[in-house]
Amino acid sequence: MSFLRFATRTLRPVPVCHFSTSTGGTPKSSSSNLPFYLGGAGVTGLGAYLFLGGSPAPFSTTTSKPKQKQEKSALDPERFLDLKLKSIEPYNHNTSRFVFELPDGGAALSPITSLVVVRASEGSEHAPVDKKGNLAIRAYTPISSPDQEGELVLLIKKYENGVISKYVHERLRPNDTLAIKGPIVKFPYKANEFEDVALIGGGSGITPLYQLLNHALNDPVNRTRFTLLYANVSEGDILLHEELATLQRAHPDTFKVVHTLDKPPAAGWSGASGYVSRELVQAHVPPAQKGDKIKVFICGPPGQVSAVAGKKDGMKQGEIGGILKELGYTEEQVFKF
Template identity: 55%
Template sequence: MSFIRLATPLRSAVPRTAYRRLSTQTTPEKKSNNTALYFLGAGIAGISGYIYLTGSATAKVKATNTESPLDPKSFKDFKLKEIIPYNHNTARFVFELPNNEAALLPVASCLVVRSPEDLPEDDPRALKDSKGKPVIRPYTPVSQPDEPGVLTLLVKKYDNGVASKYIHELKVGDKLAFKGPLPKYLYKANEFEEVALIGGGSGITPLYQILTHALPDPANKTKFTLIFANLTEEDILLREEFDDLKKKYSDKFDVVYALDKPKEDWKGETGHLTGEVLKKYLAKPELGEKVKVFICGPPGQVNAIAGKKDGYQQGPLGGILKELGYKEDQVYKF
């Protein structure tokens, strides 16, 4: 808050006759300056008092809960607080957590969502597929696990995406049911010397969760390389955040963007991720247990690079990574 805004109400409280008296004094400058100094001192004192009481003018509120307000065994409804458009087909959906609590999601983990619990399944507004069956979909939040009061999903709307369309039709004040957290991979600091993360489209969110957890840790020694494939430059999600991470942690993080349909001035990788491209950026498989590759993206991309998942199980390693000599315990498919 500026001094002018603080001082203005004080000035307005002085009677106009006082200003007229000041203007007709034979020694107006001295008294006027004293008055100005008085108000300046009062303004500074007010600011100082505010900072003293709050700790700082920009003091951050921290969550104090030790247990997550989410439930891994049952769905709970949370209200949509804000919608923040991201690009032509993606937006951030910010849901409100009670009592300014934090989600406390372990890294790496996800949530599953469905239509609100207080909405009967036979209600036409419920989230259902073309056969009328309830639809449940997993999402990895992009808000930080310790961020108080909010749970944020970054959702890309797909033409054939029943859940993504449903979420994009929500309005502020509407509810969505969440269940979780559901652990995926228990990340341990400095477990590996080098980690490669291969992402495609909206599959970037679990990889983002790992990076924003590991890189800010002052004790982190692991080198991370993100290879992020998209259709066009406009489709690159969280690009500003990744570029910022690269600036802050240039000795521990690098990011490579690849596009199927680049513009003429594009300087990154082009086309699908091939063995030749991956070999340029991935740590050698000969490093054994010192290297890990995480991958998340459209099923076709995951199948081609690491082999098909077996439902919720990893399934056998296949595709390009197997051809390059990686072993199953070196690869994890989200």
Template identity: 50%
Template sequence: MFRAQILSGAGRVLVSPARMPISATSRQLSTQNQGKPLGNAPLYLSLAGLAGLSYYVYGESKQKSPSQKDTPQLVGALSKDEFVDFSLKRIEPYNHNTAKFTFALPENSASLLPVAACILVNAKEAGPKDDKGNPIIRPYTPISPSDTRGEIQLLVKKYDTGKLTPFIFRMKPGDKLGFKGPIPKIPYEANKWDEVAMISGGSGITPMYQILNHALHLKDDKTKFTLIFANVSPADILLREDLDSFKKQHPDRFNVVYVVDKAEGNWTGPTGHVNADLIRKHVPPPSAGEKVKILICGPPGQVKAISGPKEGMKQGRLDGTLKELGYTQDQVFKF
């Protein structure tokens, strides 16, 4: 379901610097509006009266440095009921067919997407249309943390035969795209599972990245993650620098296994498709029961072979390699 992604009332949500973990932001917001004690204000009042108190308060405010001022509270920039237009801020080429597109959000706002959730993107009147003349709508998972102030970033892979990605790649800074959300997927809860296995392909990495970037920053989360990430060639591996960094920083909680169709250069990793042997080697067995969760996101062919296809917005029955290995419907989630 995730194509380029991506690499998910109309009311606004109140909840910082860019890339600060959500948990850290929550702690900050829980304290930022607490008032500062008046200290010796009663003594000033008794000695100098109301005028003295006014002078004291004024003096205190004058002594505050900019860094001591309260950070404005973040407001949700998205609407779940309608598309909101955001302007393209910058484009950063990533590889031969992928780029990062950063869109500007209103001041002191953020996407505030729950994990895991995606958004819907709509090019509206200026973009491509379907067979009925309606604007093309696609789901995307941002790669920027949900509390990133003033920005939202998509990692978009261009498909020459696609209907929306060629249009996005023709956009220039200042052009607008419609965003709508959040579209909830699977709620992530710290320590709900002992292990989470992720099987992904191509641009389907983005919902996995969203979860990893959130969960690995949670101080008290002990959940272990294994990602099996399949691509055509080493050059097609998206977000590899970030994933390798996660592994280096959290060796006890995260491992990534790269798989490619075409080995190039000094490639020593697995080649070919994700198969039963690879899953047996890196994924906890079905006997782990509720302690393990397997997440799937990739091209339709890969999803069909590993877990069986989705049925529209529904999960569909479990099939493919995972069923053959003995996993149950409850142990698997398809993005």
């Protein structure tokens, strides 16, 4: 979007409305303009000059332009871009936030429930490869807002057998680059398509669920009720703990989070304990009988996904199974990230 600006020369300041989201430079007066007023305007100009207090009226010097609305993602879903690592922010004992710079200060403009694919940049030392000798790739869901300008934030947990996660944690330093491609949409979420949405997550599988929650709950037109069942080993393993608590405080009528731990603390723990069980699902997830008014999203370790919703078949959803099948949920009601 662009707007026309008019520079105005006048002896008396005239209010001007600028259609801009930013403020232009402050006009300055200069006594060097006195000959212009005296010579070009004669006695009348001199009278106006004296009437205005001995200083000529300022020229309009506003030159700032309104910022154009970004229409295209700073990322590319068809090819990898080398993004510079801006900073590393430790989160807990095995997870950190990795902040990458987006080209030209743009935004990712990632549709909700979309991911990015990452690999080492070409020519990087110690670049991990797959069994075929090609650069290994992994998918991550950004936790930064889709319209956050200039930055893409990935919350990456380090796994001892994680090819990419170990590389990122052990080899990458600020100013290094990582090749990133995306955004790639996983599920075409629409506001208020469902009355209830249940999200079941484990460990770092929280990231796509959080992305959906953060977007939907902060949408002023949202009427969908969300319930999150989030499983971890210990309290220190809970990712985005405060962010989830903040969402629950801000949206008490439409969001409930239930934490469950394999190893809960001996005292002071008010959540559940153990894995995501049939009993936990029955207690907190709306029943399958709600039909197309209920949707269940799940993302977590393969063992959890298999036990709760049936094994995922590579990039395909795979058949419904596990606890959700036992409780009568159908493949149409369940989506596995």
